[in-house]
Amino acid sequence: xxxxxxxxxxxxxxxxxxxxxxxxxxxxxxxxxxxxxxxxxxxxxxxxxxxxxxxxxxxxxxxxxxxxxxxxxxxxxxxxxxxxxxxxxxxxxxxxxxxxxxxxxxxxxxxxxxxxxxxxxxxxxxxxxxxxxxxxxxxxxxxxxxxxxxxxxxxxxxxxx
Amino acid sequence: xxxxxxxxxxxxxxxxxxxxxxxxxxxxxxxxxxxxxxxxxxxxxxxxxxxxxxxxxxxxxxxxxxxxxxxxxxxxxxxxxxxxxxxxxxxxxxxxxxxxxxxxxxxxxxxxxxxxxxxxxxxxxxxxxxxxxxxxxxxxxxxxxxxxxxxxxxxxxxxxxxxxxxxxxxxxxxxxxxxxxxxxxxxxxxxxxxxxxxxxxxxxxxxxxxxxxxxxxxxxxxxxxxxxxxxxxxxxxxxxxxxxxxxxxxxxxxxxxxxxxxxxxxxxxxxxxxxxxxxxxxxxxxxxxxxxxxxxxxxxxxxxxxxxxxxxxxxxxxxxxxxxxxxxxxxxxxxxxx
Numbered sequence: 001x002x003x004x005x006x007x008x009x010x011x012x013x014x015x016x017x018x019x020x021x022x023x024x025x026x027x028x029x030x031x032x033x034x035x036x037x038x039x040x041x042x043x044x045x046x047x048x049x050x051x052x053x054x055x056x057x058x059x060x061x062x063x064x065x066x067x068x069x070x071x072x073x074x075x076x077x078x079x080x081x082x083x084x085x086x087x088x089x090x091x092x093x094x095x096x097x098x099x100x101x102x103x104x105x106x107x108x109x110x111x112x113x114x115x116x117x118x119x120x121x122x123x124x125x126x127x128x129x130x131x132x133x134x135x136x137x138x139x140x141x142x143x144x145x146x147x148x149x150x151x152x153x154x155x156x157x158x159x160x161x
Numbered sequence: 162x163x164x165x166x167x168x169x170x171x172x173x174x175x176x177x178x179x180x181x182x183x184x185x186x187x188x189x190x191x192x193x194x195x196x197x198x199x200x201x202x203x204x205x206x207x208x209x210x211x212x213x214x215x216x217x218x219x220x221x222x223x224x225x226x227x228x229x230x231x232x233x234x235x236x237x238x239x240x241x242x243x244x245x246x247x248x249x250x251x252x253x254x255x256x257x258x259x260x261x262x263x264x265x266x267x268x269x270x271x272x273x274x275x276x277x278x279x280x281x282x283x284x285x286x287x288x289x290x291x292x293x294x295x296x297x298x299x300x301x302x303x304x305x306x307x308x309x310x311x312x313x314x315x316x317x318x319x320x321x322x323x324x325x326x327x328x329x330x331x332x333x334x335x336x337x338x339x340x341x342x343x344x345x346x347x348x349x350x351x352x353x354x355x356x357x358x359x360x361x362x363x364x365x366x367x368x369x370x371x372x373x374x375x376x377x378x379x380x381x382x383x384x385x386x387x388x389x390x391x392x393x394x395x396x397x398x399x400x401x402x403x404x405x406x407x408x409x410x411x412x413x414x415x416x417x418x419x420x421x422x423x424x425x426x427x428x429x430x431x432x433x434x435x436x437x438x439x440x441x442x443x444x445x446x447x448x449x450x451x452x453x454x455x456x457x458x459x460x461x462x463x464x465x466x467x468x469x470x471x472x473x474x475x476x477x478x479x480x481x482x483x484x485x486x487x488x489x490x491x492x493x494x495x496x497x498x499x
Contacts, residue, residue, distance in 0.1 A: 036387070040379060044328075058333060061179075061308075062252070081213075083214070
């Protein structure tokens, strides 16, 4: 587990862009954080770095959006999912199988339904209105092997403590 | 037996894109013979939003009785219909499939043409159901839980999306702020009522107010949440009134700018948020100042309904003919633009 500090939404997007640069097909990123913490902003920065040109909007209403970039990007939001069985309708294994990266907002609520190989990004509020802590946790072999590279990629925003 | 005129074409419209199961019989795209809605709001209230799987199951249960009721209230036999229209997107895929499958099955059994209807186009046509002679070009402010956009209607079927939200829809911001304030679901009507008793004392930001026709409500939502976190004793009604003022200010400022800059004759609204009382007031005031004709559909025509689907179904059937029977549900369907 390691974390970075940001003081503006653009910095959260920049961290997302740095992570996007390290992503490959089949990757899964689980986004955790309260309303307004910056989960969709993270996905916007991530998508822009993948070369997505269409606007990346909140997927709360339709639950899943797909964008074309260097890799296809699946953007899911499970905010409204209350029962694990409902996750079936999102066909997550099929999404992960393809030539794409998948980002799931509020993904911590459906962990049992996800493969044990993902990057967790946790956004929490700081003291100032725009201050956020971006904490990352590598779960499973695919991400753990990239942990050092990941920390290097976001070094500029890392905690010095 | 039927209340239809011999020259009229009757369309059965079906709407299941989100949490309303609805069916209606509409003559010639304007005369509503019946308009039946079975709402699932109570089912979803405890979740603070629509739950897709719950919605799909509820649509399955309500679909047949709602269609039967629509035909009964219209006094129409299936043999008198000219076509069956159903929303095929955008919306929740499981919900859409219930309406689309029902409509296609009925079309096959009753040997009628099927028409797949775009939900956004249906909201645009809600105004024409109530005011068929509305003059174009017309700017429509389409605001709901899933969408926030400004559309220029040059003629029937001839649209241009002038701008839309870059993150959250306005109705989504209402739902999320209401949830944060512990007010329940749906957030729009609850905040609307509460705001009447409060004062807009807090200066929340007006995101991208001066940048063209695009919208952004994510930052406003965050700003409200920050305010609540730092001022736990803030009066809920004042927060609600201040939030609503910011949303309405952005929506109306951009809508009137679009109407003036495109030389539109009028400004119409559509979508669930268009039922908001403060927004309706502000649209009328803006139109009076700018010499535009305002058109605000009745509240029941703003929220999801099947009459608007029947209306678009009639227009599309006459302009493009029937849709193929392999038409599926398209959750991310965009507005057809020329």
